[in-house]
Amino acid sequence: MIYRQVLGTHFEANSQRRVNCWTSQKSFCLAKMMSLEQIASEYETRGRLSTKAVSALRAMVTSDDPYSAITLVGDCRVHELASRLVELLQHGDPMVRWNATSVLFSRLKMSEYASECLRVSEEDDDSIVKCAALAGLGEIAPTVGKPEVRAQIGHRLLEVLESDGELVEVRGAAYEGILAAIEVPPLQRPPANKLTDMDTDVDGDAVEIFRKRYAGAS
Numbered sequence: 001m002i003y004r005q006v007l008g009t010h011f012e013a014n015s016q017r018r019v020n021c022w023t024s025q026k027s028f029c030l031a032k033m034m035s036l037e038q039i040a041s042e043y044e045t046r047g048r049l050s051t052k053a054v055s056a057l058r059a060m061v062t063s064d065d066p067y068s069a070i071t072l073v074g075d076c077r078v079h080e081l082a083s084r085l086v087e088l089l090q091h092g093d094p095m096v097r098w099n100a101t102s103v104l105f106s107r108l109k110m111s112e113y114a115s116e117c118l119r120v121s122e123e124d125d126d127s128i129v130k131c132a133a134l135a136g137l138g139e140i141a142p143t144v145g146k147p148e149v150r151a152q153i154g155h156r157l158l159e160v161l162e163s164d165g166e167l168v169e170v171r172g173a174a175y176e177g178i179l180a181a182i183e184v185p186p187l188q189r190p191p192a193n194k195l196t197d198m199d200t201d202v203d204g205d206a207v208e209i210f211r212k213r214y215a216g217a218s
Helices: 002-032 036-046 051-061 067-075 079-088 094-107 111-123 127-143 147-161 168-181 204-214
Strands: none
Touching: 036 051, 036 067, 051 067, 051 079, 067 079, 067 094, 079 094, 079 111, 094 111, 094 127, 111 127, 111 147, 127 147, 127 168, 147 168, 147 204, 168 204
């Protein structure tokens, strides 16, 4: 009985020692990790990121507060972290989902994840996230290789644009996506800070060009 008590005490002490050691190592690693400012500065100076900087950014993207790190992934064009951003499309915070969606599809233009962009445009219950996905669909559409996925993008953007049941801002995002898909320059699109007027701002000829290119002539 005494032996078991001594052994139990010894085990608890060792367990606590391991926890303390792990905590110390983690704190040391965090202290040694580059900051967002240092990563941004490195990119501005060198035009690329070192392995150390990418590792630090990866850790930040998977942290409890990844918002600023997501933005930096886009600023520094860190395509190798795209799969991490895809995981954040399911995040509980809609602002994190919005930023991850915007960076993945409108900035990095990761067309290989087109199915995820379609899913977000259909399933996310936050309008700002849905808007980012719809605009992103248009940005990636020209580089989507599979005809069936291009057709899905075409039908989705037209469905939302022509739906009276959707919010005006959501329909406007679909129109922005349509213009992006037919490669209308950003400065020739409706201003981002103004709601799109479905009666006066929508160019019917542009919509028909898009329809023929992505969804057939029907």
